[in-house]
Amino acid sequence: MAAQLWAAPVCPWAQRATIAVVETGAPFEYKTVDLHNKSAEFVSLYRKIVCDADANAKVPVLLDGELAITESPVVAEYVLRKYGADKGTIPADPAVLARARLFAELFVSNVTTAQGAILKSDSQAKLAEATQQMAAALKVVDAFLLSQGSSEGGSFFLGGTYSIAEVLTTSLLHRAITYTKAYRGVDLWQLVQDHGLTRIEAWMRAALERPSAQQTMPDEAVLLEHGRKFPVPMKD
Amino acid sequence: MPSTLIHFDSTTCPYAQRSWVALLEKGLPFEIRKVDLSNKDAEFVETYRSINPDPEAPAKVPILIDGDTKLVESMVIVDYLEQKYPEPALLPADAAAAARVRLFIETVGAQLTGPMFGVLRADNRQAVQEATTKLVAGLKVLDAFIRLHGSTQGGDFFLGSYSMAEACTTGFLQRGLAVLPHYRGIDLWGLVRENKLDRLESWMKAALARPSAQQTKPADNVIIQGFGKFVTPLKDE
Numbered sequence: 001m002a003a004q005l006w007a008a009p010v011c012p013w014a015q016r017a018t019i020a021v022v023e024t025g026a027p028f029e030y031k032t033v034d035l036h037n038k039s040a041e042f043v044s045l046y047r048k049i050v051c052d053a054d055a056n057a058k059v060p061v062l063l064d065g066e067l068a069i070t071e072s073p074v075v076a077e078y079v080l081r082k083y084g085a086d087k088g089t090i091p092a093d094p095a096v097l098a099r100a101r102l103f104a105e106l107f108v109s110n111v112t113t114a115q116g117a118i119l120k121s122d123s124q125a126k127l128a129e130a131t132q133q134m135a136a137a138l139k140v141v142d143a144f145l146l147s148q149g150s151s152e153g154g155s156f157f158l159g160g161t162y163s164i165a166e167v168l169t170t171s172l173l174h175r176a177i178t179y180t181k182a183y184r185g186v187d188l189w190q191l192v193q194d195h196g197l198t199r200i201e202a203w204m205r206a207a208l209e210r211p212s213a214q215q216t217m218p219d220e221a222v223l224l225e226h227g228r229k230f231p232v233p234m235k236d
Numbered sequence: 237m238p239s240t241l242i243h244f245d246s247t248t249c250p251y252a253q254r255s256w257v258a259l260l261e262k263g264l265p266f267e268i269r270k271v272d273l274s275n276k277d278a279e280f281v282e283t284y285r286s287i288n289p290d291p292e293a294p295a296k297v298p299i300l301i302d303g304d305t306k307l308v309e310s311m312v313i314v315d316y317l318e319q320k321y322p323e324p325a326l327l328p329a330d331a332a333a334a335a336r337v338r339l340f341i342e343t344v345g346a347q348l349t350g351p352m353f354g355v356l357r358a359d360n361r362q363a364v365q366e367a368t369t370k371l372v373a374g375l376k377v378l379d380a381f382i383r384l385h386g387s388t389q390g391g392d393f394f395l396g397s398y399s400m401a402e403a404c405t406t407g408f409l410q411r412g413l414a415v416l417p418h419y420r421g422i423d424l425w426g427l428v429r430e431n432k433l434d435r436l437e438s439w440m441k442a443a444l445a446r447p448s449a450q451q452t453k454p455a456d457n458v459i460i461q462g463f464g465k466f467v468t469p470l471k472d473e
């Protein structure tokens with residue numbers, strides 16, 4: 001049986017894995033999951049892998065020979081190590097790799113968290129606070145890019161070298177930009193410009209322009225239909 | 237001569253215990269910079285801030301300094317040590333086996349650590365009962381997970397032989413064994429045996445017996461005291 005990657009285009013966590021597959025050219029058969037109408041086959045596969053008959057079935061799921069795994073960072077890392085060893089996506093220098101991992105951690109704990117705060121805000125006052133939180137989050141990531149990243153040769157975290165830093169964050173960046181704009185009118189591009197965050201702005205463009213990002217993005221209409229469940233209704 | 241590694245650690249935090257164990261397992265020379273998390277010293281805070289540029293983020297352990305390299309986040313540090321000092325290996329060279337180890341670490345978090353905190357947070361007897369049922373369910377999942385994805389070749393650790401699977405999880409097991417009986421009268425060994433979770437039991441014994449686990453375990457009274465803030469007093473007590 002060919003190696004399989006079960007994913008849903010709308011899910012940014014699964015998109016980490018599909019980006020890894022595109023970047024490495026790994027030979028996977030895509031199995032598309034409709035998160036709103038999960039097949040019995042998918043649900044039973046997921047539950048078998050996690051050994052939990054009551055688990056909520058999630059993407060991504062990866063099957064490769066005897067290996068059956070889930071959890072996006074585990075799946076993405078496996079694909080990059082197994083099929084992309086020659087590509088430098090996982091930096092060979094341990095300190096450089098560690099900084100790239102830290103970048104991904106900081107992005108999620110700052111920007112993705114602020115996205116959640118924006119979508120969960122139910123009043124104008126809370127939205128204003130959450131928007132400040134997002135501005136602060138973007139500043140943190142910008143500062144980390146400047147202090148721990150590179151600008152040599154390009155605008156990725158490692159300058160001209162695309163790496164796991166982008167594999168783990170590009171899809172989350174896309175959702176942060178798209179959802180906050182669509183459901184709350186918050187414009188992350190405007191925020192980075194207003195606060196003079198030129199380094200993260202350049203990084204954002206580079207990450208989103210990468211072919212693997214473009215090829216794996218969900219259809220916008222489908223995404224916004226899927227994402228409607230995230231924002232909480234505003235009271236005022 | 238490589239510079240000595242410096243590990244900022246409270247010596248009580250199970251996250252920092254991961255990298256402490258990794259340093260010991262690799263036989264690396266290192267210095268512990270002991271941190272009192274209830275009274276953080278300036279050097280610790282400044283070091284943290286020099287790595288994580290978020291001025292609002294509370295300074296946390298662990299921090300690793302290796303010459304010019306400065307890192308935070310326990311798993312980032314453990315992965316760094318594994319790449320930089322590959323012998324003895326804490327991860328197999330085979331990408332698939334390494335992936336199983338990483339998934340095991342996630343699974344312990346979801347099926348043991350999470351439910352354990354659920355039991356401590358429950359605020360009445362009924363809620364404790366429900367949370368304990370979830371914990372038992374989690375232990376069953378763990379046992380089945382080790383049977384399905386692990387091995388018994390070479391020993392009782394997840395992969396048979398010792399790996400990051402134990403280095404990154406045993407501290408949480410040690411915490412559970414200390415706090416669950418004290419705060420909620422729950423005997424974890426009893427639950428494991430009642431439910432005949434033999435593979436989990438043998439894993440637990442092996443993990444706890446590992447010298448690096450024993451060397452890095454805080455005394456039970458220290459664990460119990462440190463966990464007080466996570467325990468909700470029961471309304472119907």
